Amino acid sequence: MEEDRIKGLEEMVFALTRERLENPPGPKRRIKSPARGRYEASYPLVTFRIDIALRDRINEWRDEDNVSPVTIMKLGLERLEQVKLVNVLMNRISQKEESP
Numbered sequence: 001m002e003e004d005r006i007k008g009l010e011e012m013v014f015a016l017t018r019e020r021l022e023n024p025p026g027p028k029r030r031i032k033s034p035a036r037g038r039y040e041a042s043y044p045l046v047t048f049r050i051d052i053a054l055r056d057r058i059n060e061w062r063d064e065d066n067v068s069p070v071t072i073m074k075l076g077l078e079r080l081e082q083v084k085l086v087n088v089l090m091n092r093i094s095q096k097e098e099s100p
């Protein structure tokens with residue numbers, strides 16, 4: 001009787017071990033604080049790939065003039081918006097010139 005009990009316990013241990021080996025636990029997930037969640041919602045992450053030459057140019061600005069990549073992007077967007085506005089104005093002027 002004692003032998004049967006020991007054998008049953010061994011089988012249970014082997015079954016649990018086999019189950020653990022077949023289904024290992026995943027990495028533990030850290031719980032984000034509410035403040036971290038709000039920060040990530042307000043400042044979403046943007047990633048993209050660039051070529052080495054462009055990366056080197058951005059790094060030069062960062063190192064020599066202390067300009068961050070975000071500032072470079074903001075300035076570039078402002079410049080594009082200015083060019084777009086100039087194009088719209090030029091189109092309006094050319095349309096007025098063409099109409100009698």
